[in-house]
Amino acid sequence: MALRTIPPSRGPAKTSGRDRAERKLAFRMTAPSLVIMALVAAVPIGYAIWLSLNQYSVRTAGLSRFVGLENYINALASREWWAAFGQTFLFAGLSVSLELVLGTAMALLLNLAFKGRAVLRTVVLLPYAIITVVSAITWQTMFQPNMGLVTNVLSALGLPGGDVVWLGEHGYAMAVIVMADVWKTTPFAALIILAGLQVISAETYEAAELDGASKWQTFVNITLPLLRPAIVLAAIFRTMDALRVFDLPFVLTRGANGTESMSMLAYTQLRENRLVGEGSALSILTFLTVMVVSVIYVRFAGGNIRDVAKEEQ
Amino acid sequence: MSTLTAERPTPELATRAKAPKRRLRGEAKLHPMVWVFVVAVMGFSLIPFYWLVNTSLKKGASLSQGELFPSQPTLENYLVVFQNPEFLLALRNSVIIAVVTTTVALVFASFAAYALARLKMRRKAMILTLILSVPRSRPSPSRPRCSPFGARSGCTTRCSASSSRS
Structure with a gap:
């Protein structure tokens, strides 16, 4: 798709024996991963697709009939799906952009040589080490009226927000969900970006300094362009996770006040309402949404990664 | 790191x-x-x-x-946790899962990564897209194959814990 497999400069001598041997080796090296992925990912997805094409009796276990795409049609015609769709994208857009900006800043900070850098690196990783469900409960108690850390501090300082029922209103609830996600996963973005930062050679900066570039110019013209592959990679991973968000709204709001995500809606239909067919259709729709977004990203990033690889050689 | x-x-x-x-x-x-x-x-x-x-x-x-x-x-809460045999069992399970999945993923992924990064191969873009997107876009509710109704298996929280990011 995005990557051209054969570099154009290689020209006509492309089907030599050595090339063929190389392709064979490449195939042998990727095949085990693809087989494992097929087993752990494709089989459950296939099963979910099969489930989504049937309707299941709520009363008698095991009783089902094939309904084709009816579940999908119902889902796509429902207001709940489109509401969840919009909310999930709102959440992903807000949290991923915040995470990338903060993650880049954090990575630049972690890359500086100063006393206490090791301590900072450890501290910054702490949120990432905490299970999402637990961190969601922590954020919930922090924003609880009258007994939460944030609400109490805001009231004590006389700032607005102290008497707000944060999780009881759409805007505020979404803000808490985004904050909890940013808190937990910014370190992840920062780590990927930090790895990208450490690949940039010191000579490039030396050259910029000799040319009299200011710090800001150096950042905009050297650091950012060379960091782009790392930032795009962080964006891919974070967006795909954010679009599948489940634990945060599940714990914080249970989907109330219009904060239900696509995954949550699928879960509710599948598990709580026992609508196995419709729930599966919803989860396949979620899967397709994420797939489409990720294919767009990889197309965009694929060319980028290729350019960088070319420059290296 | x-x-x-x-x-x-x-x-x-x-x-x-x-x-x-x-x-x-x-x-x-x-x-x-x-x-x-x-x-x-x-x-x-x-x-x-x-x-x-x-x-x-x-x-x-x-x-x-x-x-x-x-x-x-x-410190009573901690005492309660460590006296709970289920916690120790869960801890053991988590360690086993972490060690096994990390090992398997690193071994297989390094071969695939080398091939994708350094070797010429057919349909590279398609394979890369599949590897990057499929595992991370799997529908979450269909993944945990445990029943939230079976409280005895104690996996209700695991279902939600494992769903957004494992």
């Missing part, structure tokens, strides 16, 4: 490369602003964590009083 180093200078360059590197990474220049930022990042990372620890040291009525410092700190 902290051992990621930018580059390994060749022996004859080692002495020369050190000096400009230090200068470039700017030790003394931006200090006041950078330190403000360091403190902000530390605070942002630590405050919710502090609240978690704070809550874990409380019990009974003080849980709902919202004190910034526990007035009667107690």
Whole structure:
């Protein structure tokens, strides 16, 4: 798709024996991963697709009939799906952009040589080490009226927000969900970006300094362009996770006040309402949404990664 | 993670490369602003964590009083956790899963990564797209194959815990 497999400069001598041997080796090296992925990912997805094409009796276990795409049609015609769709994208857009900006800043900070850098690196990783469900409960108690850390501090300082029922209103609830996600996963973005930062050679900066570039110019013209592959990679991973968000709204709001995500809606239909067919259709729709977004990203990033690889050689 | 180093200078360059590197990474220049930022990042990372620890040291009525410092700190909650045989079982399971999945993923992925990065191969873009997107876009509710109705298996929380990010 995005990557051209054969570099154009290689020209006509492309089907030599050595090339063929190389392709064979490449195939042998990727095949085990693809087989494992097929087993752990494709089989459950296939099963979910099969489930989504049937309707299941709520009363008698095991009783089902094939309904084709009816579940999908119902889902796509429902207001709940489109509401969840919009909310999930709102959440992903807000949290991923915040995470990338903060993650880049954090990575630049972690890359500086100063006393206490090791301590900072450890501290910054702490949120990432905490299970999402637990961190969601922590954020919930922090924003609880009258007994939460944030609400109490805001009231004590006389700032607005102290008497707000944060999780009881759409805007505020979404803000808490985004904050909890940013808190937990910014370190992840920062780590990927930090790895990208450490690949940039010191000579490039030396050259910029000799040319009299200011710090800001150096950042905009050297650091950012060379960091782009790392930032795009962080964006891919974070967006795909954010679009599948489940634990945060599940714990914080249970989907109330219009904060239900696509995954949550699928879960509710599948598990709580026992609508196995419709729930599966919803989860396949979620899967397709994420797939489409990720294919767009990889197309965009694929060319980028290729350019960088070319420059290296 | 902290051992990621930018580059390994060749022996004859080692002495020369050190000096400009230090200068470039700017030790003394931006200090006041950078330190403000360091403190902000530390605070942002630590405050919710502090609240978690704070809550874990409380019990009974003080849980709902919202004190910034526990007035009667107690380690009882931790004692209860470590006396619970299910916790030790869960801990063992988590360790097994972590070790096995990390090993399997690293071994197989390094072969695939090498081939994708360094070798010529057919349909590289398609394979790369599949590898990057499929595992991370799997529908979450269909993944945990445990029943939330079976409370005895104790996997209700695991279902939600494992769904957004494993």
